[in-house]
Amino acid sequence: MLTHPTLDHLSALGLHGMAKGFKDLAANPESRSLDHAEWLGLLLEHEATLRRQKRFEARAKAARLRQSASIEDVDYRSPRGLDRSLFLKLASCDWIRDKRNVIVTGPCGVGKSWLACALGQKACREDLPVLYHRMPRLFTALALARGDGRYGKLMAAIGRAKLLILDDWGPETLNPEQARDLLEIVEDRMDIGSILVTSQIPVDRWHDMIGSPTIADAILDRIVHNAYRIDLAGESLRKRRTADLG
Template sequence: MTTTSEASRYQQLRDHLTYLRLADAAEALPAVLDEAKAGQHSITATLEQLLRIEVQATETRRLAGRLRFANLPTPATLEDFDYDAQPGIDPDLIRDLASGRYLDTATNILLIGPPGVGKTMLAVGLARKVAEAGHRTYFTNAADLVARCHRAAIEGRWATTMRFYAGPAALVIDELGYLPLPAEAASSLFQVVNQRYLKSSIILTTNRPVTEWGQVLGDNTVAAALLDRLLHRSVVIDITGDSYRLRDHQARTDNLRRATQPSSATIPRSPDGQFR
């Protein structure tokens, strides 16, 4: 039977947890104490369980915050990637990159290949692993990055914008080469890359080989300087093969054709066995 003293001490304990903003531990307190009273846990084990609940809840909230900041365009994960559809990609290399060891040496990752082969999916999956490891990451495409830098220059926020792009442990720049870029694109991209050079990693996807970046950026000199910094410490993954989207479209078309085409069993025959 619970005494008045025990009830008062229990309430004080809940108040202490609430005051310390340990809301999840406070919510779990009744169940944890019931297990302790049943003799299932020692005092040390009970305290460890209570604090573990709070630590796990805190980490879940922090991860959710990092993922919101990351601005990932899809919920894709590396575990979703179909290596059978892209046999040219080494799963062991992707698993090694997923460990995040490349962040320690500010190594960049370049994913090069035609549209639809999974470059963005890999970039999103790698960025998600960075967030799950406790680091900040941010996803943008090349056109948006250039436009944001252009606005920052006009509005006098250039330094602030450069600090923003320099901050994340991994910055994803998607779709370089897909859309025409304005004249200031080369300078903006170079400034962002230069801010991060030898300090933090860039994950970049492009449909154009590096030999064409001068044409993409409209400035061979700046393109060469940008590539010099990107490739100094880098992992370059060339992806070939058919587009996932085109394969899916072809599969749906084939299925529709089979579904709408009458089988020989349903086509009327004449007495001599010939189709009418």
């Protein structure tokens, strides 16, 4: 007789995880052997699990990751030079909490964006705000925002992320406006969070891609000096999978 009123109270209080746990326990004959403290502990665990899941879903939606990727699905067997121990270290997300950066370079098709999204998804699971942008589209969005008065709002949104993923940088040289935008972004992140950059272009050529030597020095000093490096090599994974299917 108390089941329905209890569920109503839990739902009214927004304790939906506990409500579901209550129904599951009530339907399980083995739960009758549990004492009150054990019941309460299980109900609280149900509530905590549901809240973690909802926070993750909200983080993942806000991040707008390009690919659905997870660290558990990383392929370490492919001959592309991925350091397993380093990647698993990065999967802890301590580098984000320490406000360090990650740079992933390598030719087209070796999985740079996928690995970046896997790390971004893990950061969402760790309840860290993440934001993904492809760099060409980001510069276009910033230029449009500058013209219609949304520039400050967009930059503020970028600044709120603990992890900013800048995917697919290069090979075009930045124009002066783009170089200043990038400097503003990396300058803001010095005391806020981390940047993950992927690029087909080796780091030693990034200075030339930025254009202005002074701005390039400032940007690279802030991105590269405390960054973990993942330098991939080998042939395209997409080509190899297509060949295997054939």
